Structure formats: structure tokens, C-alpha cells
Amino acid sequence: MELRKISWRLKSTNLTILFILTLIAFLVHRPSLHMALYGDDWISIYRYLTHFDTFAQINTFLPGPFIYLAPYGPSVFFIGKGYELFGHNYFFYFLISLIFKIFASFSLFVVCRLITKSLLISILSAILFLSGYTGIQTTDWVFYSNVYLGVGLFFLGFYSQLRFLEESNRRNLIWHFVLSALAIIAAPVRLYPLVFVIPVIDVLFLGFREFLTKKEFLFKNIFFALIIVSFLLIGVFGEFGGKIYSPGNWSVNDFISFSLGQPQFVIKSLFYWVGVIAIPNTVLETNRAFF
Numbered sequence: 001m002e003l004r005k006i007s008w009r010l011k012s013t014n015l016t017i018l019f020i021l022t023l024i025a026f027l028v029h030r031p032s033l034h035m036a037l038y039g040d041d042w043i044s045i046y047r048y049l050t051h052f053d054t055f056a057q058i059n060t061f062l063p064g065p066f067i068y069l070a071p072y073g074p075s076v077f078f079i080g081k082g083y084e085l086f087g088h089n090y091f092f093y094f095l096i097s098l099i100f101k102i103f104a105s106f107s108l109f110v111v112c113r114l115i116t117k118s119l120l121i122s123i124l125s126a127i128l129f130l131s132g133y134t135g136i137q138t139t140d141w142v143f144y145s146n147v148y149l150g151v152g153l154f155f156l157g158f159y160s161q162l163r164f165l166e167e168s169n170r171r172n173l174i175w176h177f178v179l180s181a182l183a184i185i186a187a188p189v190r191l192y193p194l195v196f197v198i199p200v201i202d203v204l205f206l207g208f209r210e211f212l213t214k215k216e217f218l219f220k221n222i223f224f225a226l227i228i229v230s231f232l233l234i235g236v237f238g239e240f241g242g243k244i245y246s247p248g249n250w251s252v253n254d255f256i257s258f259s260l261g262q263p264q265f266v267i268k269s270l271f272y273w274v275g276v277i278a279i280p281n282t283v284l285e286t287n288r289a290f291f
Contacts, residue, residue: 013119014106014110017106017109017123017126018102018106020123021102021105021106021109021126021127021130022102024127024130024131025098025101025102025105025130025131026098028130028131029098029101032094032097032098033091033094033095033098034091035090035094036090037079037090037093037142038141039141039143040075040141040143041079041093041141041142041143044057044072044075044076044079044080044143045079045080045083047076047080048076048077048079048080048081048083049080049083051067055238055239055245056070056071056072056189056238056239056245057070057071057072057073057076058070058072058073058076059073059234059235059240061234061235061240062234062235062240065077066234069185069231069234069235069236070188070235070236070238071188071189071236071237071238071245072189073188074146074149074150074185074186074187074188075143075144075145075146078096078142078145078146079093079142079143079145082096082142093142093145094142096142096145097142097145097148100145100146100147100148100149100152101130101148102130103148103149103152104129104148104149104151104152104155105126105127105129105130106126106152107151107152107153107155107156107159108125108126108129108155109122109123109125109126110122110155110156110159111155111158111159111162112125112126114159114162114163115162144190146186146187147187147190147191149186149187150183150184150185150186150187150190150191151183151187151191153179153180153182153183153186154179154180154183154191154194156175156179157175157176157177157178157179157180157182157183158176158201160172160173160175160176160179161173161176161201161205164176164213165205165213168213170216173216173217173220176220177220177223177224180194180198180224181224181227184231184236185231185236188231188236188237188245189245192237195228198221198224199221199224199225202217202220202221205217232244
């Protein structure tokens with residue numbers, strides 16, 4: 001009976017926090033709901049409707065919905081599907097972007113609550129993430145709305161990993177693996193650093209449990225590596241079986257050689273990619289759009 005009360009209290013608190021975050025999101029980002037599509041948004045709609053094969057946009061080597069397993073494929077899919085459903089009613093495009101950001105903020109709250117055990121710190125972190133300048137590009141530019149879907153999935157995967165460390169429930173480890181892979185699929189261009197980050201997090205956690213857990217983490221990372229290799233082969237990170245999406249259009253071998261030869265540059269690049277998630281590229285355009 002006592003456990004049921006605690007569980008009900010926890011669910012009630014989470015629903016209350018979700019309501020508060022939703023309210024704050026609409027108060028802060030309300031101006032974006034009155035904007036219209038522009039720039040790459042329309043290019044994505046064209047590619048969705050025509051299946052025009054352009055490197056890193058969609059993957060016409062794969063059948064059906066799998067053509068969107070490409071660096072910008074999820075962006076093309078979400079905007080194209082939105083165009084099918086909503087046409088020129090732009091309100092709903094930006095509403096979906098905002099919902100994804102609320103989802104990511106709430107997922108961050110759940111992770112912070114588990115780590116800090118503090119309700120105040122967790123909700124403040126989520127509100128700062130939601131209402132600060134962090135990622136404002138994904139709510140004023142529909143083209144990047146899928147990024148916060150990926151970020152939210154990553155946070156939930158990290159939450160499952162932490163729960164596994166507390167409870168040793170293998171189901172949580174499976175959820176961590178599945179959600180991490182889905183996070184990369186949702187936003188490959190912004191989240192492919194997770195290919196390196198997730199195994200590093202596992203290594204950092206190895207000292208917290210006995211050998212059985214270490215062995216489980218080892219098997220999970222082996223499967224994770226196989227998934228990443230399959231992503232490379234089918235074109236999730238770039239051209240089908242060939243070049244990785246990057247300024248230099250590297251092949252897989254080029255990428256591995258470069259990573260081994262200049263690890264300091266790879267580390268700097270990781271910080272850059274994280275920064276791109278946190279701070280928009282079009283600072284001036286964003287300011288102009290909101291003020």
C-alpha cells in the first residue's frame with residue numbers, strides 16, 4: 001500500500017511538472033506559432049513530394065519509409081508529412097516543434113530528478129533548458145524540429161541506464177540501448193557524436209557495479225557497435241555504403257584514419273557539435289524573428 005502511495009505521488013508530481021513546463025513553453029515561445037515556413041523548409045517539402053535523390057537528404061536505395069534513414073531524412077519526413085496534413089496552416093508545424101522541445105525538457109527533468117534527488121534543482125534545470133536561449137533554432141525553424149525529439153530520446157535512454165545501475169534490471173539496459181539508437185535515427189546530423197559519447201559513458205560507469213554488470217555493458221556495446229556499422233552501411237550518416245556527411249565528404253576509412261591521426265581535433269569537433277545543439281547558427285535571424 002505504501003509503495004502504491006509513493007508511485008501515485010511520483011506520477012502526480014510528474015504530471016504537474018509537465019503541465020508547468022507546457023505552460024511556460026507557450027508563454028515563452030508563443031511568437032514562433034505565428035511564423036511561416038522558409039528556406040530549407042520548402043526544399044524539404046519538395047524532396048518529400050518528389051523523392052529527389054540528393055546526397056544526405058533522403059536515401060532512395062532503401063524502400064518505403066526507410067528512405068528517410070539519412071542525415072537530413074527525419075527533417076524531410078517531418079516537414080513533408082506536416083505539409084500533407086496541414087498544408088499552409090503553419091501554426092501546426094511550429095506547434096509540433098514546440099511539443100518536441102517540451103518533451104526534451106521534461107526528459108531532462110526526469111534525469112536530473114534521478115541524479116540530484118532534488119525537485120527544485122531538476123525543475124529549474126528543465127525550465128532553463130526550455131525557456132533560455134538553448135536550442136531556440138528548433139522552435140523558429142521547423143527544419144530542425146526533429147533535433148529535440150532526438151535529444152529527448154537520448155535523455156530517456158540515459159535515464160534508463162541510470163535506473164539499470166540502481167536496480168540491475170536488464171529491461172532498463174535494453175531500453176537504454178533502444179532509445180539511444182532511436183535518438184541517433186531521429187537526428188543523425190546533430191546527434192552522431194553519441195556514437196562516441198554512449199560507449200564513453202558506459203566506461204565511466206563500469207566501476208559502479210560487479211563483473212556481471214560489466215559483462216552486460218560489454219554485450220550492449222557490441223550490439224550498439226553492430227547497429228552503428230549497419231547505420232554506416234545503409235546511409236544513416238551519409239551516402240549509401242560510402243561517404244559520411246561532412247564538409248569533406250569523407251569515406252568511412254577516411255573518418256577512422258582522421259580520428260586516429262588527430263584525436264584532439266575530434267574532441268574539439270564534439271564540443272562544436274554539442275554547441276550547435278545548444279546555440280543556434282542563425283543568431284541574428286533568430287533575434288530579428290522574435291523582436
